[in-house]
Amino acid sequence: MKSLKTSLFAAGILGLALTAAGCSSNHAAGDSAKAKSLTVVFLPGDSAKEAGPARTALAHEISKATGKKVDVKTTTDYNVAIQAISSGKAQLALMGPDSYIQAHKQNAAVAPILTYSGKSGTLKDAQYHSYVMVPKDKASQYKVNGKYSLQKIKGKRMSFVSNTSTSGFAIPAGAIATAFKVSNKDDLQQSGKFFSKVLFGGSHQGSAVNLLKGDADVAAFDDMDLVSYGKFTNDSTKAGADFKVNANAPAPFNSVRGKESIALAAYPVQNEPIAVNSKMVSKSDINKIVKRLTSKAVTNNPKFFAPSDAKVHSLLPKDGNTQFIGISDKWYAPTHKVLGE
Structure with a gap:
């Protein structure tokens, strides 16, 4: 058990060396033949009825960033979400680290572009x-x-x-x-x-x-x-x-x-990532999404981040300076190691 804790806490140390620039990691070349509309898939835990406004808020911000229609896909099975993003039926996903790694294993084009920070507002405690x-x-x-x-x-x-x-x-x-x-x-x-x-x-x-x-x-x-x-x-x-x-x-x-x-x-x-299938989403749109979701407007929106005792059901829990931060697959090296994937 100690080795697991050590590996995972290493994420915080690694996070110190990363900045939002991580989101500019290599994606599929060229912006042609990409999806004309986008679908965001959610794992079962984020598919509950009360999370509906939060899911809609995320879709709205992605649409605002890209100018494209964005649909929401909820699931009752983890494998459905993994298959959706890896196959390209969904182009973005909010998913746990293991689910992301399984999707990435099926299709290397699946890559994380954002995660959310810890209380410090950095990756140190994410x-x-x-x-x-x-x-x-x-x-x-x-x-x-x-x-x-x-x-x-x-x-x-x-x-x-x-x-x-x-x-x-x-x-x-x-x-x-x-x-x-x-x-x-x-x-x-x-x-x-x-x-x-x-x-x-x-x-x-x-x-x-x-x-x-x-x-x-x-x-x-x-x-x-x-x-x-x-x-x-x-x-x-x-x-x-x-x-x-x-x-x-x-x-x-x-x-x-x-x-x-x-x-x-x-x-x-x-912390869990927002991942994209980079064969289906252009590099330009990825950059726009990252810029929009790391903005103060999103950071201060209670539909995205709210304390656990808030009346609104937020997309993610708010503690201190929680905010989205751009990342690449490199940030998940400790989880890759722990899972052997």
């Missing part, structure tokens, strides 16, 4: 967290020598997000495999192998609900997809983090309002 959680009322059962531990999760009912989710599978599964010396990570996906039962929630929200409804004993999910539905009542960056669902949380959390979960482990994850 990360969120992935958790292995248990219900609060059962959390004491997972302590070893007075500390929360993964050591007692073997044989339990486990919920992941999707096997193509960075923070909902790749990172926590990698940590579990390391902790238990599991040679074949595929065993973690199959019921009756390492876990007695394995569920996939389809989204971070779905995985959390599996846990809080009692369908799973342990679950993996991240913070950024859940902070619109609840809050952390203590330090969210380490084991012992306590997530509590809001009393007025909408679906799918309306049936588990007020319930709490405790993190047995927490892992830093590089």
Whole structure:
């Protein structure tokens, strides 16, 4: 587990050497034969009904930047989003690091152009967290020598997000495999192998609900997809983090309002990118999109960035000086390393 943390925290160090100039990395040459209209695809966690205004805001700004019609495509399956951007059926995507890397593996033309900063307004702290959680009322059962531990999760009912989710599978599964010396990570996906039962929630929200409804004993999910539905009542960056669902949380959390979960482990994850299929989007349009989305108008728009307790459901969480920053694939070198891709 320590090696995972070290690799991912290296992202912050690497980020210091990068600037918005990273977005000018080599894209497909020439601006001809590109898409005349654009489609932005979203992962399941960003496809929830309440995120509709935020999705529309992103499409509107991309349209304003390029002068082209922009459509929104929501999904209920990670692989649908990955296939859409890699095949060119969608030309842009907001996706997790692992989903991006899988799309890039399928088509090298898929490249990240933006991510969002941390509280500092830089890439130094551009990360969120992935958790292995248990219900609060059962959390004491997972302590070893007075500390929360993964050591007692073997044989339990486990919920992941999707096997193509960075923070909902790749990172926590990698940590579990390391902790238990599991040679074949595929065993973690199959019921009756390492876990007695394995569920996939389809989204971070779905995985959390599996846990809080009692369908799973342990679950993996991240913070950024859940902070619109609840809050952390203590330090969210380490084991012992306590997530509590809001009393007025909408679906799918309306049936588990007020319930709490405790993190047995927490892992830093590089922030997600906005990626393009550069065979379908011209270099000129990419530059225009980056310029527009890094503008003060977007940075200060609550539909893009808002605190977790805001009434509006923003595209991404706001903390301090959060803003979009131009990047290239080089910035994701630590995640490439961790995932072995």
